[in-house]
Amino acid sequence: MTNVHENITEILLLIFLIITFLQSGFDKVADWKGNLSWLTGHFSETPLKNVVPLLLGIILVIEVLAGALCGVGVIQFILDGESTMAIYGTILSCITLLFLLFGQRVAKDYEGAKTIVIYFMPAVFLLYILASN
Template identity: 55%
Template structure:
């Protein structure tokens, strides 16, 4: 059992499953806020589609993280955990792109905080 992998994957599972659940539970509120957030960007007419893509990536990353925890405990392997980290990085890059596009530099900076452990996971797992 790899304590680093378990803690990192727990972090990613909590981060992405909670975020995905929030998007599902308040879809209309999220779409409304994001339409305003991206009103001056090329995404202004595609907010629901973009949100759906991010939601799908978040759910995949979170589920892979949970599966990676189970795999690490049962077989001491980190393959699924590595995939979880890679999907997490892709998801965070999509989010970073959106924040930069919207010129929300504080939001972009916050995403980097999540990106650091995810990219370390890709490197170490």
């Protein structure tokens, strides 16, 4: 229980990322056609219009991987206070959010881009905490 108390901030932020990315990945799998349809329209006037299915698949894979690594990071923190997997999961989370931000900016969805920044801030903060230890 000492590891939980000593790393509670990191654990809570990792859980935030787990919820964010695993739920998003689950949504993409559960409603692939709906997501693909919406995104095809969203990017119809951009240079990305012909690669939306590929990009959606890539985002799905890295979201699930980021969430899973963060999950392993929580377990690692609890069991032995180590942060290796948490760092990998957080870095991949930040990269994923940057990809999403790029997509929103390309689509000129500036409100959507602002939303991504809200998720990016705690992810970068977590990375800062993890890198400082």
